[in-house]
Amino acid sequence: MSSIRDKFYLASGYAAGFCIALIMVVILLQIVGRIFGFIIPSAENVSGYALAASTFFGLAYTFHEGGHIRVTLVIQKWPAKARFVQELLVLLFGLGLAAT
Incomplete structure (x- = not known):
């Protein structure tokens, strides 16, 4: 049972990392879009949701690893x-x- 739980915690850590990378990509697309004169609709919303998701996925993984958020x-x-x-x-x- 703990093996399945450990896999969920590890997947949570990967999901947090993916969400942080998603934020980076969306922000870079916004920057490039402004340079070339187009906008990315709802980029702020996607970044906000990815930030919330990375926070909570990261909390689960960090708690499991016995770390502290610092x-x-x-x-x-x-x-x-x-x-x-x-x-x-x-x-x-x-x-x-x-x-x-």
Whole structure:
């Protein structure tokens, strides 16, 4: 049973990536269209729907992988103490924003 579920989560990750690529293609077509004098009807709607879909598909995949929706490329290389201090500062900043 978990194997099927794992496949759904992986498919969700691929779907999120596809939606992000779709946004890129639609935006590029809009740019090229404006240069050559034509418009793409409903391009904003398609981009908006693809953004919502990529968000929710990405959330499912990230939750399954045990990740957090943030950029970890920098802090994953830091030592444990530096990462703790950085995360503490970010949490205090978030707490300050939420309290105001």
